[in-house]
Amino acid sequence: MTQTQAISIPVSVVAALEAAEPLPRLVTTIRPRSRWEALDLGEYWRARELLFFLIWRDVKVRYKQTALGAAWAILQPLMTMIAFSLFFGRLARVSSGTLPYPLFAFTGLLPWTFFANAVSQSGLSVVGSERLITKVYFPRLIIPLAAVGAGIIDFLIACGMLGVLMLYYGVIPGLTFLLAPLPILGLVLAASGIGSLLAALNVSFRDFRYVIPFLVQLWMFATPTVYMQTEGTIPVVWRALLPLNPACGLISNFRAAVTGGALDLYSLSVSMSVAVVLFFAGVLYFRRVERGFADVI
Template identity: 40%
Template sequence: MNRDELALSTGARHGRGTAASARAAARRSRVTVIIPPGRFSLPRWSELWEAREVAYRFAQRDVLLRYRQTVVGVAWVVLQPLASAGIFSIVFGQVANLSSDGVPYFIFSFMGMLAWNLFNNVLGRSAPSLVSNQSLVSKVFFPRMIVPLSSAASVLLDFLVALVLGVVLLIVYGINPGWPVLLVPIWVVLVVLLASGLGLIASALQVKYRDVGYVLPWLLQILLYASPVAYAISVVPENLQGLFNANPLTWMLGMFRWSLLGLDQPPLWQIGGFAVVAVAAFYLGALFFQSWERNFADVI
């Protein structure tokens, strides 16, 4: 290599090194401007996406803490719906002798509990999440909405484990739900949207009003029996049918039982109505959360 070629090669390497150093310096000197959310503004979805690693760590911690130092471990995920379905099948199926729309009462109530637990656990775990992480919320900056939303990840894991058992029960009982089973992921997404939207509202309220931690479990317990989880909607007296059919959770249970048990398809207005309610609940929950977020660090 002659002197000119050596000079050109050295200059090129120097140029690449200078450019790399400039990019590294730009990354180090990048300034992040924190702007408080507006009173009626939606969250900045780009910020949530950039903080996805934080959401993953929250979800991972929830799973580990939930089953750490337990004797039974992850088996609690299937024991709870199994025990509830067994009690419901005895009380409502044998003692009260209620109808289960032609399918064995045990699997009828098990599938109902599967859908109910998805809704109940997402809402129930997201509501106290901010208060449970108050030291992080008050001292470290990150999108606060990640805390209640990440609660859904551990619930989805529980749901998938219980769903596997549900498939085994379908095989045991010889039930073939048919093609509607392909719609289950859509119903799951809608339920998570509905429960997460309500959870955002409940978690924001609980920061200021700790009464939410006492009232919400009580309301969910009442809602469990006010919704056709352990019984069929067909056994509800005719004068109360309109009240039960106005409950979006009735629509949810009908969709799950159609897809998982092969029962009659719910009316299209219930399917469309549940999709609208789920999306609207999440949208309103995000707006409400954003409007209250600016005061979290002061009152938590």
């Protein structure tokens, strides 16, 4: 039989243990989040790796089993530019100022293609991620933001064709080229806000999947991407109100910054302000209703 060996503990150690203060108890309080609570930036920073993974997933899925792959990011604005150059540039003789019309159209279609795709993809993103939402918790806002992030990658790829066209037509950008990221940032904010709003609405009202393409198509004709804002085409009063359409002022100033033109500070400031308002309005509404996504979707 085995015998149990007694272990002697010094009296000083026992006295020290008895005199020691008990460790403080950690209390975790679980409370419902306010429906209009602001963004918890720390939560999104901790989930940044998930955001990068979802962006990469969206890019891979978009070009999976395609013959041209990421070249479609270039072909979409390029083919649209060719069509508009044929009908508007040669047949309708639409004015493009001092720029060749193909370059004029491409510098407008490039940011517009990013904005339109970002709004469309993010607006349908939450419904398309049904299995992910119903199985694990993570900040839901990451899903529409990842769709916008994937559009940024397409935009950067297509910028290579913009450089080629500028070399072909001999257009050398000036110092204003350094300001080109500013209107793109505004488009990112506007697309994120509008896309988040549409994504939240699409969960409850599935007919928004038909509204989104129609809305984007109408929005393009309301934005001077392939025509100029001149007194002959647009009345002065309407030209003052056009920057309320964020895509209008941001795209026109992107074109001016890239091609060395003069920036319109009025339209840039108004459109940038509208983009910021749309971003916070869309994000706050998304946060307000996201708690019910798993039950409704």
